[in-house]
Amino acid sequence: MDDNRHTKIKFFSGEEVPLEMHRARMVQRINLLPIGERLKAINGAGYNTFLLANREVFLDMLTDSGVNAMSEMQYAAMMMADDSYAGSETFFRLSAVLGEVFGTKYFLPAHQGRACENIIANTFVRPGSFTIMNYHFTTTKAHIVRLGGSVIEVACDEALRVESNCLFKGNFDMDKLEAAVKEVGIGNVAFVRIEAGTNLIGGQPVSLSNMVEVSNFCRERGIPLIFDASLLADNLFFIKTREADYANWPLVDIVRKMASLMDIIYFSGRKLGCARGGGIVTSSDEYFNRMRPLIPLYEGFLTYGGMSVREMEAMAVGIGETLDMHVISQTPLFVNALGELLSEKSIPLVRPFGGLGCHIDASRFVSHIPQEQYPAGALAAAIYLIGGIRGMERGTLSEQRNQDGSEHLSAMELVRLAVPKRVFTLSHMKFVADRIGWLHGNRDLIGGLEFDEEPDTLRFFLGRLRPIGDWPNRLANEFITHMESGM
Numbered sequence: 001m002d003d004n005r006h007t008k009i010k011f012f013s014g015e016e017v018p019l020e021m022h023r024a025r026m027v028q029r030i031n032l033l034p035i036g037e038r039l040k041a042i043n044g045a046g047y048n049t050f051l052l053a054n055r056e057v058f059l060d061m062l063t064d065s066g067v068n069a070m071s072e073m074q075y076a077a078m079m080m081a082d083d084s085y086a087g088s089e090t091f092f093r094l095s096a097v098l099g100e101v102f103g104t105k106y107f108l109p110a111h112q113g114r115a116c117e118n119i120i121a122n123t124f125v126r127p128g129s130f131t132i133m134n135y136h137f138t139t140t141k142a143h144i145v146r147l148g149g150s151v152i153e154v155a156c157d158e159a160l161r162v163e164s165n166c167l168f169k170g171n172f173d174m175d176k177l178e179a180a181v182k183e184v185g186i187g188n189v190a191f192v193r194i195e196a197g198t199n200l201i202g203g204q205p206v207s208l209s210n211m212v213e214v215s216n217f218c219r220e221r222g223i224p225l226i227f228d229a230s231l232l233a234d235n236l237f238f239i240k241t242r243e244a245d246y247a248n249w250p251l252v253d254i255v256r257k258m259a260s261l262m263d264i265i266y267f268s269g270r271k272l273g274c275a276r277g278g279g280i281v282t283s284s285d286e287y288f289n290r291m292r293p294l295i296p297l298y299e300g301f302l303t304y305g306g307m308s309v310r311e312m313e314a315m316a317v318g319i320g321e322t323l324d325m326h327v328i329s330q331t332p333l334f335v336n337a338l339g340e341l342l343s344e345k346s347i348p349l350v351r352p353f354g355g356l357g358c359h360i361d362a363s364r365f366v367s368h369i370p371q372e373q374y375p376a377g378a379l380a381a382a383i384y385l386i387g388g389i390r391g392m393e394r395g396t397l398s399e400q401r402n403q404d405g406s407e408h409l410s411a412m413e414l415v416r417l418a419v420p421k422r423v424f425t426l427s428h429m430k431f432v433a434d435r436i437g438w439l440h441g442n443r444d445l446i447g448g449l450e451f452d453e454e455p456d457t458l459r460f461f462l463g464r465l466r467p468i469g470d471w472p473n474r475l476a477n478e479f480i481t482h483m484e485s486g487m
């Protein structure tokens, strides 16, 4: 099959349009509340977009996790699920698909990505040990730190440059990796972790050639190499379209090659496979035997791991569909379209555009708000207020305080507008650009936030904040003077 067929369809006008390679056959109604109600809603949510009810949201761009559209084949497969506590056929079907896609021997099911991280951290992390990775993800780091371990990040310098021409900003800097191992000593390295589609720096990919280098480095030194494949689909698209050496490789061969470099692969099935669940695969007898007893303890019996068998069936089909360029191109193409539309309105964005979503650079959008007042959190609240659009803060709020209680200022202050797979249309993207364009023109009205209630761990999920000053009222009033309907 020609993986690149989708790129051959052109518009006579020359316009670049992210053409949908599917049609919608089931839809969900969404509502846009007037701004007065949105103001009440964001107040009630403590200015934290995680705490909004979906009925208060028009375009839910919080995440692509568990909210991607599923294919008809996935729904059909759900009807065949085999419900049994132990030994269900569903487990064997999913295991077989994972074995085929990754070429691995064993599969351990877990209820989602962070559950896999819990199992892996419990197996490898000891107090005082170090895990080295291109960049952390919130839940990954929380599990490691909880067990007394530390995270060292060794992504290339371009990773943290908001605007860059680097096509693989998720790549490891091999010199930094070597220096880190030397500094802490091989014996203190719990594992090295590669995160595909590096989430917190803007959904940025890792090249396959960089994965080869990291793998060779780890194998020479006997360090376990763990691959977080949650964002594999986007990363795969970028390898195929940006890494010349692999442009003609079938997707399945790219995945197999990638998998052969790793000791353990885990994923959030809420992202990879467009269902809800997770899993760990490996070919290592030793690692499998060390992790296996933890599955019944934390997750559920070995053949369901806390997942519904219906979701497992959908995941099996969804992971197979990850090898279809028509499927995996949709998010990157829509992210690119939204990025272009926002750029026309001079919105500062992470560049190059990655997978997962568009990432607005809050440190430039609201440069008048100091980092201690959570500029990205304030911008996310303001975007909801003026458009009913729910994004996610990915900045200082998403960090954990230092042990002495001081703020750990984030390297980047981003608002992520996730683009779940096959959910939104181009007119939705135009609406987003229109509202955020207006907000940019009125950005001086946006003020900072401070905590009302601050949880100790993963505070961004449940923390409640309040505006510093009455900026939300003033912003809402300005919106109404420009847009009489308040919608």
Ligand code: F0G
Pocket: 062, 063, 064, 065, 112, 113, 114, 115, 137, 139, 140, 195, 199, 228, 230, 231, 267, 268, 269, 270, 277, 278
């Ligand atoms: N690893 C990565 C790279 C992720 O993006 C996520 C989740 C996880 C692990 C944890 O998986 O949610 O199934 O427990 N990312 C979601 C997001 C939450 O919105 O980006 P999970």
